[in-house]
Amino acid sequence: MFLQLLWLSLGLCSSVSYAFAVSSDLQNVFQASNNVDIGDGVLTTISAEGADLEDILNLAEAANADVWRITRSEVDVYFPTAKGFTSSPFDDDAFTHNSTYIPRSARPTRQASDPSSWNLTSLANTTFHSEYHPLDEIEDFVQVMAGMYPDLVQLVNIGHSAEGREMAAMRISKPGTKTKVKPGFVLTGAQHAREWVATSTVLYLTHALVSSSSEAYAMSSLLDLYDFHIIPVPNPDGYVYTWEHDRFWYKNRQIIGPYEKCVGIDMNRNWGHKWKARADFPTATINKKSKTPTDPCTPWYPGHRAFESPEVNNIANYITTLPALKAYLDLRSYGQMVSTPFAYSCKKTAKDAEDQIEAALGAARAIRLAHGTSFTVGSLCSMLYKAPGNVVDWMYAKAGIKYSYAVHLRDTGTYGFSLPPEWIRPVGEETASMVQFLAEFIMLTKCR
């Protein structure tokens, strides 16, 4: 079994396409490659060691670039055009940086994919996990799961999105002989619309839960221990928008007031634990002393009040109806991190922090054993920055789910949100290894 897994991992890793990775000199790439267009985008990772974080953020803002990720040691900045990058101060030896070219149309140009061609009878051989899927195909996938496994998969309509789309949850549960309630394990896909690999991963995990345990990475044996509750697309309106209009859209698509010129709430700042009207995303333009609410045009706008997003409200209402919840994973991208509560404060430590970190370290190890990918572990605030209104804080402090985590999947800034579809399957597999580990760990330590 181990050798088989090893073989599989080597096989997959060598098939990954590195065609677009460039080290630093973009001009050479433009000359070397026919299919690079000077109008395409550039993602550059800038080391914050030896450079001031505030300076980097100021320069990025002045260059009209989009900050994709900030950690304590580096900043990823996305330029919608390569020209924007080459005329920015970052294309200079003064900054330690690595850059990747991101195709202008990061949205796949593809034919509609027909459910009858997917052949979901096997986890390993289906074509479904080889590409990203638009919302209508995800809805087909969910229907096919319920149709193929009627004893295991139940669909629950949990309400409507801001634009009126129905939101679905899947309850994956093996009918037992005993009436005893099994502990619950909750998985959610991307709240931030552009984090496509989080969406593909939650679908892979769903499929792994119903697939025969004779297959590698299948998790159906966990259904003897747990009931799973899965919300594959928490932000359906935003997700559709990333397919139809703007690949890197972030928020939901809610109209927030008759006089507001901007649309959308950052769902992951709209949960009702320590929610705040001000979002101190660490950009230099925010006056730290100001008491004014956050500008609704910013991507991290937290709303006028907690649960203003109907999507957040629907999910919260559904979660509160579920019994005995023990684990929660907020699948996200990107950064390769397993993060514990809290996000709202770096000073407050969760009373279960020790157990949470112990399980997270094991989870990171389980991921590494699958394909060698390294994940870091810590509290969400300490890994990123202070961000109140986060789902992980609510799931832990309000819904009482002891093992609540944010999981930022691959990568660490080579492709960022534009992760190539060849990576969907290996990311799904390593995340399945993680879920398997966590589920077993929690069972073994449940007396604590």
Ligand SMILES: *[C@@H]1O[C@H](CO)[C@@H](O)[C@H](O)[C@H]1NC(C)=O
């Ligand atoms: C650039 O890439 C190299 C090799 O992958 C890595 O060692 C280095 O840390 C990267 N630098 C930055 C600023 O990301």
Ligand SMILES: *[C@@H]1O[C@H](CO)[C@@H](O)[C@H](O)[C@H]1NC(C)=O
């Ligand atoms: C679907 O996949 C299964 C398992 O790999 C295989 O046995 C079956 O022949 C496939 N069905 C079709 C219609 O291709």
Ligand SMILES: *[C@@H]1O[C@H](CO)[C@@H](O)[C@H](O)[C@H]1NC(C)=O
């Ligand atoms: C997947 O396809 C391979 C090659 O055709 C086959 O040997 C294997 O049995 C299939 N696996 C499943 C679970 O159907």
